[in-house]
Amino acid sequence: MASEQNLTRVNSIIIGLEASKQVKDDCGKHDHVLAAEGSSDLNICSATKITEALNQFRKISGKLLRERKEKLEGKGKFSVQKIHVKAAMLLKEKRRLVNADGKVIGAVPGIEIGDRFQSRAELVIVGLHLPFTGGIAYTTKDQTLIATSVVESGQYANERRSSDVLFYLGQGGNPAFGDKKPKDQELVRGNLALKNNMVARIPVRVIRRCKTSLIFKTLGENSGKKSEFIYDGLYFVTKFWQERGEYGKLVFKFELNRMAGQPKLFMGTVGSSRTSEVRHDHIVLDDISWGKEKIPLRAVNDVDYEKPPLFTYITKMIYPNLHDLSMPRGCQCIEECSGLERCSCAVKNGGEIPFDDNGLICSQKPIVYECGPSCKCPPSCKNRVSQHGVRFQLEVFKTESSEWGVRSRNIIPAGGFVGEFIGKMLRGMEAKELTRYSLFFNDIHVNPTLKSSSSPATHEDGFVIDAAQSGNLARFINHSWSPNLYAQYVLYDHEDTRMPHIMLFAAKKIPPLQELTCDYSNKDNQVCDAYRDIHKESCYYGVRARRETLC
Numbered sequence: 001m002a003s004e005q006n007l008t009r010v011n012s013i014i015i016g017l018e019a020s021k022q023v024k025d026d027c028g029k030h031d032h033v034l035a036a037e038g039s040s041d042l043n044i045c046s047a048t049k050i051t052e053a054l055n056q057f058r059k060i061s062g063k064l065l066r067e068r069k070e071k072l073e074g075k076g077k078f079s080v081q082k083i084h085v086k087a088a089m090l091l092k093e094k095r096r097l098v099n100a101d102g103k104v105i106g107a108v109p110g111i112e113i114g115d116r117f118q119s120r121a122e123l124v125i126v127g128l129h130l131p132f133t134g135g136i137a138y139t140t141k142d143q144t145l146i147a148t149s150v151v152e153s154g155q156y157a158n159e160r161r162s163s164d165v166l167f168y169l170g171q172g173g174n175p176a177f178g179d180k181k182p183k184d185q186e187l188v189r190g191n192l193a194l195k196n197n198m199v200a201r202i203p204v205r206v207i208r209r210c211k212t213s214l215i216f217k218t219l220g221e222n223s224g225k226k227s228e229f230i231y232d233g234l235y236f237v238t239k240f241w242q243e244r245g246e247y248g249k250l251v252f253k254f255e256l257n258r259m260a261g262q263p264k265l266f267m268g269t270v271g272s273s274r275t276s277e278v279r280h281d282h283i284v285l286d287d288i289s290w291g292k293e294k295i296p297l298r299a300v301n302d303v304d305y306e307k308p309p310l311f312t313y314i315t316k317m318i319y320p321n322l323h324d325l326s327m328p329r330g331c332q333c334i335e336e337c338s339g340l341e342r343c344s345c346a347v348k349n350g351g352e353i354p355f356d357d358n359g360l361i362c363s364q365k366p367i368v369y370e371c372g373p374s375c376k377c378p379p380s381c382k383n384r385v386s387q388h389g390v391r392f393q394l395e396v397f398k399t400e401s402s403e404w405g406v407r408s409r410n411i412i413p414a415g416g417f418v419g420e421f422i423g424k425m426l427r428g429m430e431a432k433e434l435t436r437y438s439l440f441f442n443d444i445h446v447n448p449t450l451k452s453s454s455s456p457a458t459h460e461d462g463f464v465i466d467a468a469q470s471g472n473l474a475r476f477i478n479h480s481w482s483p484n485l486y487a488q489y490v491l492y493d494h495e496d497t498r499m500p501h502i503m504l505f506a507a508k509k510i511p512p513l514q515e516l517t518c519d520y521s522n523k524d525n526q527v528c529d530a531y532r533d534i535h536k537e538s539c540y541y542g543v544r545a546r547r548e549t550l551c
């Protein structure tokens with residue numbers, strides 16, 4: 001039985017590696033080649049590029065913002081928008097922008113309806129809408145101007161008739177925006193482009209700005225009400241006309257109708273108000289990590305407004321009775337490690353670095369060996385991914401069943417690192433009671449002696465991570481039979497393979513606000529099944545599932 005399971009797993013790892021190599025090779029191709037080939041990899045590759053570009057942008061603009069604040073020493077004002085533009089330009093120079101020439105008409109590969117962005121600059125970075133300020137983006141196709149996207153910013157007299165119908169105000173002639181005196185709008189530039197879309201029946205992307213009560217502290221900004229930009233999908237221009245605008249001058253109005261068959265965009269209030277309000281998230285706690293994670297992890301409860309139960313938030317495993325953990329011999333690489341050179345960590349990983357340049361895990365292995373504190377390589381080494389803490393805007397939220405769960409406000413690409421299951425590591429014998437926050441593991445991968453054991457093992461044979469009193473965000477992750485996360489055993493700061501770090505990675509691309517789930521059942525593991533039979537509850541946390549897609 002055990003050897004059959006092993007064989008299946010080995011096969012799936014090999015298949016996974018092959019798939020990963022193929023997708024990686026294809027990612028080197030240009031998007032338009034993949035599109036022409038009708039490749040399903042296009043979205044995976046594009047989503048990866050988008051996440052990478054956004055991460056770079058947030059890093060650069062965060063640094064520029066901090067520098068500017070330090071320079072001003074809290075006195076004087078500065079324009080965040082200008083800093084965003086500067087960061088975007090730096091990325092443009094490095095050719096890291098997606099759809100940089102703005103030629104994509106229709107959906108941008110890798111971006112899905114409901115994807116959220118924190119600023120206008122981020123829309124530029126991901127190629128959704130190229131002008132930093134203008135509402136209508138357009139390009140030239142067969143010598144005709146064609147609109148590619150519009151932003152419904154809430155600043156102008158646009159009107160929502162329903163969630164599917166938008167009356168969009170044309171551009172130009174507005175005294176508040178550059179021109180000194182109001183004047184009639186002309187059928188040129190964006191206005192002409194929208195008319196051409198109507199004639200040629202070419203759809204245009206619509207992005208909606210929404211006020212939220214989100215708290216973005218990641219860039220060192222003050223908390224409070226913010227705007228988000230949400231991709232709403234494709235619309236057809238069905239009508240246009242002229243009317244008198246608020247300054248008494250002629251303006252163009254365009255009727256935009258949402259293309260049928262697209263997923264609905266979830267927004268609470270959609271009305272005629274100038275700025276739509278997204279579903280009101282009732283934030284009950286700004287940061288459940290109390291400043292211990294780099295990004296605040298808020299708790300949202302729209303069900304009964306209660307706070308999550310108290311526990312001690314920790315960011316490192318506690319090993320109370322295990323003093324004999326020895327540090328591994330680290331690699332001697334002076335530069336970044338690579339699978340091609342003689343990096344001892346890469347050798348332990350079968351001669352490869354299991355992460356790609358975007359920090360996405362590329363292969364599923366019994367154990368991944370990351371570089372660690374005893375390695376000579378720099379902290380930025382590509383083989384250190386899961387030891388740097390939370391990277392996505394994760395939040396705890398009250399689910400409909402009134403239990404707490406976890407979700408992300410960002411897209412998480414397949415293979416993205418989500419978090420470690422952290423708690424107190426106990427020998428199984430010491431764990432008198434398993435609670436709903438106990439994870440126990442005793443896997444044949446990491447404990448070969450179990451292979452020969454005839455009786456089903458219990459948690460006492462292995463180790464338990466107890467997150468009841470002290471733990472991190474992962475203690476709130478719920479079970480699903482079709483999970484979007486999987487657990488990968490990782491070693492980097494000790495070499496005891498019996499108690500690896502339990503690192504959770506995205507098994508597939510996860511859209512914003514989708515609940516993050518693991519398969520607790522640990523199908524391959526008799527230990528968990530045996531425990532469930534006794535306790536009639538799948539409340540323990542034996543996490544293992546397979547990757548569906550690879551980076």
Ligand SMILES: C[S@@+](CC[C@H](N)C(=O)[O-])C[C@H]1O[C@@H](n2cnc3c(N)ncnc32)[C@H](O)[C@@H]1O
Nearest residue numbers: 403404405436437475476477478479480538539
């Ligand atoms: C690790 S905790 C997850 C966080 C938990 N929901 C909470 O509110 O603290 C595990 C417990 O959550 C509950 N749970 C997890 N997945 C569930 C699911 N799919 N349906 C119902 N309850 C679930 C079970 O009670 C389980 O014992």
